[in-house]
Amino acid sequence: MTSFVFVTGNANKLKEVKAILAAGDGSIQVTSKAVDVPEVQGTTQEVAIAKVKAAAEELGTACVTEDTALCFEALGGLPGPYIKDFLAKLGHEGLNTLLEGFPSTKATALCTFAYSSGPGSEPILFEGRTEGNIVPAKGPGHFGWDPIFAPIEGEGLTYAEMDGVAKNKISHRYRALEKLRIYLSEKAEKQTESKWKGLMG
Known part of the structure:
Protein backbone atom coordinates (compact mmCIF):
# COMPACT_ATOMS: atom_id res chain seq x y z
CA MET A 1 0.00 0.00 0.00
CA THR A 2 1.37 3.40 -1.03
CA SER A 3 0.08 6.65 0.38
CA PHE A 4 0.71 10.35 0.05
CA VAL A 5 -0.78 13.66 1.13
CA PHE A 6 -2.39 15.62 -1.70
CA VAL A 7 -1.78 19.27 -0.91
CA THR A 8 -5.00 21.04 -1.85
CA GLY A 9 -7.89 22.94 -0.36
CA ASN A 10 -9.95 22.44 -3.52
CA ALA A 11 -12.70 19.88 -2.88
CA ASN A 12 -13.38 19.42 -6.61
CA LYS A 13 -9.75 18.55 -7.36
CA LEU A 14 -9.62 16.12 -4.44
CA ALA A 23 -10.43 3.24 -10.86
CA GLY A 24 -6.98 1.67 -10.46
CA ASP A 25 -6.08 -1.35 -8.33
CA GLY A 26 -6.76 0.41 -5.04
CA SER A 27 -3.13 0.17 -3.87
CA ILE A 28 -2.67 3.93 -3.55
CA GLN A 29 -4.26 5.81 -0.69
CA VAL A 30 -4.54 9.58 -0.67
CA THR A 31 -5.35 12.01 2.12
CA SER A 32 -5.48 15.76 1.70
CA LYS A 33 -4.28 18.81 3.56
CA ALA A 34 -4.36 22.49 2.72
CA VAL A 35 -0.89 23.98 3.11
CA ASP A 36 -0.01 27.63 2.55
CA VAL A 37 2.90 27.37 0.11
CA PRO A 38 4.60 30.28 -1.67
CA GLU A 39 3.29 31.21 -5.11
CA VAL A 40 6.45 31.69 -7.13
CA GLN A 41 6.66 33.18 -10.61
CA GLY A 42 8.07 31.07 -13.42
CA THR A 43 7.29 28.20 -15.73
CA THR A 44 4.75 25.54 -14.79
CA GLN A 45 7.63 23.20 -13.93
CA GLU A 46 9.45 25.75 -11.77
CA VAL A 47 6.24 26.60 -9.89
CA ALA A 48 5.47 22.91 -9.31
CA ILE A 49 8.94 22.09 -7.96
CA ALA A 50 9.00 25.07 -5.59
CA LYS A 51 5.54 24.27 -4.22
CA VAL A 52 6.12 20.57 -3.54
CA LYS A 53 9.48 21.23 -1.88
CA ALA A 54 7.87 23.76 0.46
CA ALA A 55 4.94 21.41 1.18
CA ALA A 56 7.25 18.47 1.97
CA GLU A 57 9.21 20.60 4.44
CA GLU A 58 5.97 21.78 6.05
CA LEU A 59 4.37 18.33 6.32
CA GLY A 60 7.47 16.19 6.85
CA THR A 61 6.12 13.37 4.69
CA ALA A 62 5.53 12.21 1.12
CA CYS A 63 3.25 14.64 -0.65
CA VAL A 64 1.92 15.69 -4.02
CA THR A 65 1.03 19.12 -5.33
CA GLU A 66 -0.84 19.89 -8.50
CA ASP A 67 -0.59 22.83 -10.85
CA THR A 68 -2.95 23.42 -13.73
CA ALA A 69 -2.31 25.64 -16.72
CA LEU A 70 -4.51 26.66 -19.62
CA CYS A 71 -2.35 27.71 -22.55
CA PHE A 72 -3.89 29.69 -25.42
CA GLU A 73 -2.10 29.09 -28.72
CA ALA A 74 -2.89 32.62 -29.97
CA LEU A 75 -1.31 34.19 -26.86
CA GLY A 76 1.93 32.22 -26.98
CA GLY A 77 0.95 29.96 -24.08
CA LEU A 78 -0.64 32.55 -21.79
CA PRO A 79 -2.44 32.61 -19.38
CA GLY A 80 -0.65 29.30 -18.65
CA PRO A 81 -0.03 28.78 -14.92
CA TYR A 82 -1.70 32.13 -14.18
CA ILE A 83 -5.12 30.99 -15.41
CA LYS A 84 -6.59 31.10 -11.89
CA ASP A 85 -5.82 34.82 -11.58
CA PHE A 86 -6.99 35.57 -15.14
CA LEU A 87 -10.26 33.76 -14.47
CA ALA A 88 -10.81 35.60 -11.18
CA LYS A 89 -10.27 38.98 -12.85
CA LEU A 90 -11.92 38.41 -16.24
CA GLY A 91 -14.45 35.59 -15.82
CA HIS A 92 -15.39 33.12 -18.55
CA GLU A 93 -16.60 35.81 -20.93
CA GLY A 94 -13.44 37.88 -20.49
CA LEU A 95 -11.23 34.90 -21.30
CA ASN A 96 -13.14 34.47 -24.57
CA THR A 97 -12.74 38.19 -25.28
CA LEU A 98 -8.96 37.84 -25.03
CA LEU A 99 -9.05 35.79 -28.24
CA GLU A 100 -11.16 38.21 -30.28
CA GLY A 101 -9.33 39.11 -33.47
CA PHE A 102 -7.06 36.07 -33.34
CA PRO A 103 -7.43 33.30 -35.94
CA SER A 104 -7.08 30.46 -33.40
CA THR A 105 -9.09 29.39 -30.37
CA LYS A 106 -6.85 26.38 -29.75
CA ALA A 107 -5.73 25.74 -26.20
CA THR A 108 -3.85 23.13 -24.22
CA ALA A 109 -4.99 22.06 -20.77
CA LEU A 110 -1.86 21.14 -18.84
CA CYS A 111 -1.68 19.42 -15.47
CA THR A 112 1.54 18.92 -13.52
CA PHE A 113 1.68 16.68 -10.46
CA ALA A 114 4.85 17.12 -8.42
CA TYR A 115 5.77 14.25 -6.10
CA SER A 116 8.16 14.47 -3.17
CA SER A 117 9.00 11.41 -1.07
CA GLY A 118 9.74 13.74 1.83
CA PRO A 119 11.81 16.72 3.00
CA GLY A 120 15.08 17.14 1.12
CA SER A 121 14.20 14.75 -1.70
CA GLU A 122 14.29 15.80 -5.33
CA PRO A 123 10.76 16.25 -6.73
CA ILE A 124 9.56 14.24 -9.71
CA LEU A 125 7.12 15.81 -12.18
CA PHE A 126 4.30 14.08 -14.07
CA GLU A 127 2.58 16.01 -16.84
CA GLY A 128 -0.66 15.43 -18.68
CA ARG A 129 -2.01 17.37 -21.67
CA THR A 130 -5.38 17.60 -23.37
CA GLU A 131 -5.85 19.62 -26.54
CA GLY A 132 -9.02 21.60 -27.18
CA ASN A 133 -10.56 24.96 -27.96
CA ILE A 134 -11.79 27.96 -25.98
CA VAL A 135 -15.54 28.38 -26.47
CA PRO A 136 -18.35 30.49 -24.95
CA ALA A 137 -19.23 29.08 -21.53
CA LYS A 138 -21.47 26.03 -21.52
CA GLY A 139 -22.48 23.83 -18.59
CA PRO A 140 -22.27 24.28 -14.80
CA GLY A 141 -19.84 26.99 -13.74
CA HIS A 142 -18.68 25.64 -10.38
CA PHE A 143 -15.32 24.17 -11.44
CA GLY A 144 -12.93 26.82 -12.70
CA TRP A 145 -12.57 27.17 -16.46
CA ASP A 146 -14.27 23.85 -17.33
CA PRO A 147 -17.22 25.63 -19.05
CA ILE A 148 -15.01 27.31 -21.68
CA PHE A 149 -12.70 24.39 -22.57
CA ALA A 150 -13.97 21.98 -25.22
CA PRO A 151 -11.53 19.06 -25.56
CA ILE A 152 -11.03 17.72 -29.08
CA GLU A 153 -11.99 14.27 -27.78
CA GLY A 154 -15.14 15.62 -26.08
CA GLU A 155 -17.43 15.36 -29.11
CA GLY A 156 -18.31 19.06 -28.94
CA LEU A 157 -18.90 19.15 -25.18
CA THR A 158 -17.01 21.31 -22.71
CA TYR A 159 -15.44 19.73 -19.63
CA ALA A 160 -18.34 21.20 -17.62
CA GLU A 161 -20.93 19.45 -19.80
CA MET A 162 -19.27 16.03 -19.50
CA ASP A 163 -20.06 13.65 -16.66
CA GLY A 164 -17.21 12.86 -14.30
CA VAL A 165 -16.49 9.41 -15.72
CA ALA A 166 -16.23 10.67 -19.30
CA LYS A 167 -14.08 13.65 -18.32
CA ASN A 168 -11.75 11.51 -16.23
CA LYS A 169 -10.96 9.32 -19.25
CA ILE A 170 -9.48 12.17 -21.30
CA SER A 171 -8.63 15.00 -18.92
CA HIS A 172 -5.20 16.53 -18.45
CA ARG A 173 -5.52 15.67 -14.75
CA TYR A 174 -6.20 12.01 -15.50
CA ARG A 175 -3.24 11.75 -17.86
CA ALA A 176 -0.81 13.27 -15.34
CA LEU A 177 -2.21 11.28 -12.43
CA GLU A 178 -2.01 8.02 -14.37
CA LYS A 179 1.74 8.57 -14.82
CA LEU A 180 2.06 9.24 -11.09
CA ARG A 181 -0.02 6.16 -10.26
CA ILE A 182 2.18 3.91 -12.42
CA TYR A 183 5.34 5.36 -10.85
CA LEU A 184 4.09 4.81 -7.29
CA SER A 185 2.83 1.29 -8.07
CA GLU A 186 6.20 0.30 -9.54
CA LYS A 187 8.00 1.88 -6.60
CA ALA A 188 5.84 -0.11 -4.16
CA GLU A 189 6.52 -3.35 -6.08
CA LYS A 190 10.27 -2.78 -5.92
CA GLN A 191 10.09 -2.10 -2.17
CA THR A 192 8.11 -5.31 -1.65
CA GLU A 193 10.60 -7.32 -3.72
CA SER A 194 13.52 -5.84 -1.79
CA LYS A 195 11.81 -6.63 1.51
CA TRP A 196 11.20 -10.26 0.50
CA LYS A 197 14.79 -10.66 -0.69
CA GLY A 198 15.98 -9.36 2.67
CA LEU A 199 13.76 -11.83 4.53
CA MET A 200 14.90 -14.72 2.35
CA GLY A 201 18.53 -13.80 2.97
Missing part, protein backbone atom coordinates in the same frame (compact mmCIF):
# COMPACT_ATOMS: atom_id res chain seq x y z
CA LYS A 15 -12.82 14.45 -5.63
CA GLU A 16 -11.42 13.97 -9.14
CA VAL A 17 -8.08 12.63 -7.89
CA LYS A 18 -9.78 10.11 -5.59
CA ALA A 19 -12.14 9.00 -8.38
CA ILE A 20 -9.26 8.48 -10.83
CA LEU A 21 -7.16 6.56 -8.29
CA ALA A 22 -10.18 4.46 -7.26
